[in-house]
Amino acid sequence: MATRTDECAVVLGGSIAGLLAARVLSESYPRVVIVERDKILGVHGPRRGVPHGNHAHGLVARGHQIMESMFPGLTDELIGAGVRPGDFSNDIQWYFNGLRLSPARTGLPSVPATRPVLEYHLRERVRALPEVSFLEEHDVIAPVTDASGHRVTGVRVQARTPGAEEQTLSAHLVVDTTGRGSRTPLWLADLGYQAPPEERIEIDLAYTTRHYRLEKDPFDSDIAIIPAATPSHPRGAFFYRVPGDDNRVELSVTGLLGDHPPTDPEGFHAFVRSLPVPEIYEAIRDAEPLDEPLRFRFPASVRRDYNRLERFPAGLLVMGDAICSFNPAYAQGMTSASLQALVLRRHTAGRRLPRPQAYFRDVAREIRSPWSFAAVTDLGYSGVKGKRNLQTALVNRYAALAQRAAVHDPRVTDALVRIAGLVASPQSLMHPRTLLRVLRSARRPVPPSAFGVPTS
Known part of the structure; x- marks a missing residue:
C-alpha cells in the first residue's frame, strides 16, 4: 500500500532531534510526518525508546536560546510546569576536583526540566503545528529510491501490530533522527554507497x-x-x-x-x-x-563523518545523535541537535532539496568544537584509549589550572561556564586577559570554604 504525500518531508524518530527537525521543516513544507516506534503523544514520563530519559539531562545555554527562539514562550511553559530556572553559574554549585568554583552571574539560563518534561512540552508545541502529523508505533523498514538509486523518494514503514502490512510514505525529503542506533550506514551499503567513517x-x-x-x-x-x-x-x-x-x-x-x-x-x-x-x-x-x-x-562517544563521503543519495539527511553522540556528562547532545536544526533550516529554506555534501559540511562545522572539547577532555583520563599528542596534554593541563583558578576568580568561572554552555569556543579560554587571570589565581591557596561540608 502506498500513501502519496506530495511535497512531504518525513522525519524518522520523534525524540528531541526529530521534533526540532519537524519544527524547521514545517516552515518550508506543507506536510511533515514524524515516524516513531513508540507511543509518544500525551506521554508525560520516560519512554522505552529513550532509555536515558530516566537520568539527568542538561540543556546548556546555547540550546535553550535556540529552543526558545523556535518555540517562543517555552521557558514560561516550563516554569508553569514547576521548573525552577536559574543562572547557569550563579545558581548552581559547581565543583571541579573537589573544589567549589566561585559563582559568577553569567546571564545564561539553566532550566532543569528533566528530559521527559522538556520533551513533552516540545512535542506538544510541535503537535500544534498544522503542517506536522505523527505516525506513532511504526517501525522504519528502509528508504525507497528512484530507479537510479541516487535519489531517496520515500520510506517504507510498518505498524507495530501483528499482521500489519508495510506502507510507503512518499517524500521530497527524509531526515534520519533515530539516534545512535541509526541504520543509515547499513542503508547506504545496501544502496551501493560507502558507509561514513566513524571515530x-x-x-x-x-x-x-x-x-x-x-x-x-x-x-x-x-x-x-x-x-x-x-x-x-x-x-x-x-x-x-x-x-x-x-x-x-x-x-x-x-x-x-x-x-x-x-x-x-x-x-x-x-x-x-x-x-x-x-x-x-x-x-x-x-x-x-x-x-x-x-x-x-x-x-563510547561516536562521530560519523558523513561530510567525508564523496557520494550520498539526494533526498536523505541525517541529524542529531545519528551523526554524533557525545559523552552525556558534558550535556552537549540536545544543544548539538539544536545547532544542527539551524543548519537544516538554512538548507531547506524555500523547500529546496538540500545538497547532502553541503549540509553535512555545515553540520560538521557546528559539531567540531563540542566534539573536540569532549574528546580532548575524555583523553585526559589515562584509561581512555585514543591518540594523544602534546597539544592534548597541554590543553588538559591548562583546563585543570583554569578550574583551580575559578575557585578564586568568578571571571574565570564565567569563561568556563560559557564554554560549557556552548556560547563560547574553548579557544576563548586562551584570551590573553583570561590567561593572565588563570596563571595568577591558580597559584593561590585554596580557601576552606571551597571544600564541601565534612560528612558526619
Whole structure:
C-alpha cells in the first residue's frame, strides 16, 4: 500500500532531534510526518525508546536560546510546569576536583526540566503545528529510491501490530533522527554507497539514578549541585530538584572505565558517599527514596563523518545523535541537535532539496568544537584509549589550572561556564586577559570554604 504525500518531508524518530527537525521543516513544507516506534503523544514520563530519559539531562545555554527562539514562550511553559530556572553559574554549585568554583552571574539560563518534561512540552508545541502529523508505533523498514538509486523518494514503514502490512510514505525529503542506533550506514551499503567513517572514544560510562523526597533543602537558593567528573576525581553527580513543589529530587551519579555506580541501594549510597561533595550524601542519607536505583550505560562517544563521503543519495539527511553522540556528562547532545536544526533550516529554506555534501559540511562545522572539547577532555583520563599528542596534554593541563583558578576568580568561572554552555569556543579560554587571570589565581591557596561540608 502506498500513501502519496506530495511535497512531504518525513522525519524518522520523534525524540528531541526529530521534533526540532519537524519544527524547521514545517516552515518550508506543507506536510511533515514524524515516524516513531513508540507511543509518544500525551506521554508525560520516560519512554522505552529513550532509555536515558530516566537520568539527568542538561540543556546548556546555547540550546535553550535556540529552543526558545523556535518555540517562543517555552521557558514560561516550563516554569508553569514547576521548573525552577536559574543562572547557569550563579545558581548552581559547581565543583571541579573537589573544589567549589566561585559563582559568577553569567546571564545564561539553566532550566532543569528533566528530559521527559522538556520533551513533552516540545512535542506538544510541535503537535500544534498544522503542517506536522505523527505516525506513532511504526517501525522504519528502509528508504525507497528512484530507479537510479541516487535519489531517496520515500520510506517504507510498518505498524507495530501483528499482521500489519508495510506502507510507503512518499517524500521530497527524509531526515534520519533515530539516534545512535541509526541504520543509515547499513542503508547506504545496501544502496551501493560507502558507509561514513566513524571515530569512537571508548569511555565505558554508566549513570545510576535514584529519586528522593527530601526533608531538608540542601540547595538554599540554588537549583543544583554538580560535582563534575575530572581525571583527579572521576566520580561525578548531577543533583537537582524535579519540577514541582513537593521536595522531590533527581540524583544521577556517574562513573567511567568500568567504575559504575551500583544499583543496589546500599552500594548506591556508598558510591554517593565517596563523592568529593559530602552535602549530597548528607541530603539523601535519611531521605525518602521514591524508586530503586536505575543504571544506563554509555560505552563510547561516536562521530560519523558523513561530510567525508564523496557520494550520498539526494533526498536523505541525517541529524542529531545519528551523526554524533557525545559523552552525556558534558550535556552537549540536545544543544548539538539544536545547532544542527539551524543548519537544516538554512538548507531547506524555500523547500529546496538540500545538497547532502553541503549540509553535512555545515553540520560538521557546528559539531567540531563540542566534539573536540569532549574528546580532548575524555583523553585526559589515562584509561581512555585514543591518540594523544602534546597539544592534548597541554590543553588538559591548562583546563585543570583554569578550574583551580575559578575557585578564586568568578571571571574565570564565567569563561568556563560559557564554554560549557556552548556560547563560547574553548579557544576563548586562551584570551590573553583570561590567561593572565588563570596563571595568577591558580597559584593561590585554596580557601576552606571551597571544600564541601565534612560528612558526619
